[in-house]
Amino acid sequence: MDKNVIPVGPYHPLLEEAEYFTLQVDGETVVDIDLEIGWMHRGHEFMSESKTFTQSLYLVERICGICSTSHPIAAVHAMEDVDNIEIPLRARYIRTLVGELERIHSHLLWLGLAGHFIGYDTLWMWAWKYREPVLQMFEIISGNRNHYGMMRIGGVARDVDPSKISKLMDIMDEIEKKIEMIAKAANDDPVLKSRLKGVGVLTKKDAIDFCAVGPTARASGVPIDVRKDEPRDAYDLVDFNIIVTENGDVFDKTVVRLLEIFESIKICKQCLEKLKTVNGGIRNNVKEISAGEGIGRYEAPRGEVFHYVRTDGTNRPVRHKVRAPSYVNIPTFKASCKGIPLADALITLAAVDPCYCCTERSIKIIDKNNESRKIDLLKLSREKTEQIRREMK
Amino acid sequence: MDNYTEFLSLMGDKIVSLVQKEKRIYFEVDNQNIIEIAQHLFNKLGCRLSTATATETYRGIEVLYHFSHDKSGNYFCPRVVMTDKNNPKMNSITPIVRGAEWIEREMSEMLGITFEGHPRPEPLLTGNHPQNIKVPLRKWRSNG
Amino acid sequence: MSWYNKRLAKSIWVYHMSASPCNNCDIEILDLLTPKYDVERFGIKLVGSVRHADVILLSGVINQKVAPQVKKIYEQAAKPCFVVGVGTCPSSGCCFKDSYNTVGKREEVIPIDMYIPGCPPKPEAMIDGIVKLVGVLNG
Numbered sequence: 300m301d302k303n304v305i306p307v308g309p310y311h312p313l314l315e316e317a318e319y320f321t322l323q324v325d326g327e328t329v330v331d332i333d334l335e336i337g338w339m340h341r342g343h344e345f346m347s348e349s350k351t352f353t354q355s356l357y358l359v360e361r362i363c364g365i366c367s368t369s370h371p372i373a374a375v376h377a378m379e380d381v382d383n384i385e386i387p388l389r390a391r392y393i394r395t396l397v398g399e400l401e402r403i404h405s406h407l408l409w410l411g412l413a414g415h416f417i418g419y420d421t422l423w424m425w426a427w428k429y430r431e432p433v434l435q436m437f438e439i440i441s442g443n444r445n446h447y448g449m450m451r452i453g454g455v456a457r458d459v460d461p462s463k464i465s466k467l468m469d470i471m472d473e474i475e476k477k478i479e480m481i482a483k484a485a486n487d488d489p490v491l492k493s494r495l496k497g498v499g500v501l502t503k504k505d506a507i508d509f510c511a512v513g514p515t516a517r518a519s520g521v522p523i524d525v526r527k528d529e530p531r532d533a534y535d536l537v538d539f540n541i542i543v544t545e546n547g548d549v550f551d552k553t554v555v556r557l558l559e560i561f562e563s564i565k566i567c568k569q570c571l572e573k574l575k576t577v578n579g580g581i582r583n584n585v586k587e588i589s590a591g592e593g594i595g596r597y598e599a600p601r602g603e604v605f606h607y608v609r610t611d612g613t614n615r616p617v618r619h620k621v622r623a624p625s626y627v628n629i630p631t632f633k634a635s636c637k638g639i640p641l642a643d644a645l646i647t648l649a650a651v652d653p654c655y656c657c658t659e660r661s662i663k664i665i666d667k668n669n670e671s672r673k674i675d676l677l678k679l680s681r682e683k684t685e686q687i688r689r690e691m692k
Numbered sequence: 693m694d695n696y697t698e699f700l701s702l703m704g705d706k707i708v709s710l711v712q713k714e715k716r717i718y719f720e721v722d723n724q725n726i727i728e729i730a731q732h733l734f735n736k737l738g739c740r741l742s743t744a745t746a747t748e749t750y751r752g753i754e755v756l757y758h759f760s761h762d763k764s765g766n767y768f769c770p771r772v773v774m775t776d777k778n779n780p781k782m783n784s785i786t787p788i789v790r791g792a793e794w795i796e797r798e799m800s801e802m803l804g805i806t807f808e809g810h811p812r813p814e815p816l817l818t819g820n821h822p823q824n825i826k827v828p829l830r831k832w833r834s835n836g
Numbered sequence: 837m838s839w840y841n842k843r844l845a846k847s848i849w850v851y852h853m854s855a856s857p858c859n860n861c862d863i864e865i866l867d868l869l870t871p872k873y874d875v876e877r878f879g880i881k882l883v884g885s886v887r888h889a890d891v892i893l894l895s896g897v898i899n900q901k902v903a904p905q906v907k908k909i910y911e912q913a914a915k916p917c918f919v920v921g922v923g924t925c926p927s928s929g930c931c932f933k934d935s936y937n938t939v940g941k942r943e944e945v946i947p948i949d950m951y952i953p954g955c956p957p958k959p960e961a962m963i964d965g966i967v968k969l970v971g972v973l974n975g
């Protein structure tokens with residue numbers, strides 16, 4: 300069989316790790332994919348061992364800018380798990396509020412970029428426009444648009460000002476209306492549907508085999524969600540559903556994310572409502588952490604974030620293990636990319652939400668005689684959408 | 693708690709030592725038993741492998757797998773300790789759990805552990821590294 | 837060169853290069869293009885290839901594996917090409933400067949002309965930085 304190898308990258312900023320893909324193609328069909336990572340390896344785990352617990356919260360925040368509150372939440376869960384530290388009720392609601400707001404902004408960001416990759420720049424601009432109010436809410440709550448620095452062991456760092464809550468509520472209502480509009484527009488579009496349905500299917504068996512997490516797994520019918528499986532913070536006090544679909548294609552992943560935004564809005568509203576009445580401190584004073592081991596996890600927008608801390612009674616962790624969700628989701632490319640046309644590869648790669656700014660690079664096809672011809676995955680993907688659009692007319 | 697009791701009654705003879713906390717158990721197993729334990733946890737109980745942690749301790753190099761039982765929110769963490777620090781070796785569980793491929797590759801380049809039976813024993817993060825790192829990163833760091 | 841720089845300042849084309857950042861600076865850079873900030877009104881455009889770029893926006897501490905690639909990309913750029921370091925990472929190394937895998941001197945890998953500090957800098961700060969650069973180019 301004639302197989303050509305397409306290298307993509309290595310200049311590929313992904314979550315923590317830029318990647319170097321090699322797609323093996325036979326004609327137009329992808330037959331195998333291989334990845335090389337390590338371009339973004341900064342040695343977080345090693346550095347965390349030389350920092351105190353509170354300092355390492357700032358460090359883990361800087362693992363990823365999009366999940367910049369999921370990592371600290373998982374880390375404080377792990378540190379609290381060593382000694383079973385309880386946190387005040389108000390702090391629990393604040394943690395959940397910040398976590399869910401992050402999910403809204405991350406899913407909108409993904410939606411926009413997915414639109415961008417298949418040539419729907421309108422969707423991109425819309426989704427990012429309505430993402431701004433969420434960032435504005437973050438600014439009101441924490442003072443920064445990203446990197447909030449809200450988590451502490453035993454509680455949160457900052458309180459939500461009660462006089463701001465009504466303003467936050469108003470913004471929330473506005474976002475909900477806008478997102479409903481986007482969701483309807485995206486759902487009704489026949490081109491979008493035929494472009495994404497049946498593309499890049501990840502079967503349930505593969506999802507379990509690769510230990511996939513988050514929306515990637517839930518779209519394939521694996522009902523896992525840390526928020527329900529091991530409810531910490533306020534997740535057992537609020538009412539929400541987890542969204543599971545069966546097909547595992549890109550369309551289903553989009554649907555899962557879109558519906559999750561609404562669930563998150565629901566949770567946020569309940570939290571804000573509760574913050575009006577629940578009073579009390581926001582932080583228990585934790586003086587020391589005894590020797591032991593702790594596991595903490597949190598459902599980040601992309602799936603389960605896992606932190607493991609091992610302590611020896613001093614003020615530093617002996618070992619701090621971090622596992623981001625994309626670390627287990629990215630290997631699923633091996634299953635979902637097999638046998639799909641090259642023009643669909645881009646959106647399939649983007650569908651697990653590895654990160655967004657990664658895939659718009661031009662790549663080279665090297666064929667047997669080592670002649671190279673430039674090919675642009677983005678262009679290819681957009682042309683296919685155009686073609687479907689023309690056929691539909 | 694009950695799936696812990698069930699697990700411990702089935703596999704209790706393979707467990708060397710055990711730490712039990714609320715919703716988590718950490719237990720030590722021998723290298724030759726890890727495959728059977730992983731098989732039981734992954735195939736029978738339907739656990740998902742979250743990840744694995746390799747640590748260098750005074751006793752040796754230890755690898756701690758984290759299996760999550762999602763229905764109950766429990767964690768099963770089998771631990772394998774290799775006392776030979778210069779040439780640590782253990783059985784790979786990748787043939788059973790495909791999701792373990794990357795993490796085992798990472799651990800082997802970080803701490804120099806050889807995973808026997810791993811389908812792709814190549815470095816994950818330092819492949820094509822400009823400085824051509826041959827020694828595990830654990831030693832590379834301390835050298836400079 | 838000043839006559840050339842003046843022409844450059846009319847419409848700056850930027851190339852975005854991320855060298856092991858935490859991704860946040862990258863989102864904020866992309867955010868500049870979206871309706872709220874919309875830098876295209878200043879003639880600033882994001883391009884996909886460094887060969888078309890007048891300014892490189894660099895984000896992130898450069899790690900050892902990515903350093904040769906960064907160097908290579910900078911060498912491919914048509915000169916004059918200005919490098920703007922976005923964020924605390926290229927300015928001071930942020931919290932990653934003790935890591936074993938980051939390069940010690942970022943300026944040896946790529947000459948950085950201008951820094952925009954902040955972690956991440958707000959889009960307003962980035963626009964301000966670029967406008968200052970335009971001012972310098974205009975002489």
Ligand code: SF4
Pocket residue numbers: 361364857858859860861862895896897922923924925926930954955956957
């Ligand atoms: S400066 Fe801060 S926000 Fe920007 S890449 Fe570095 S750590 Fe991330």
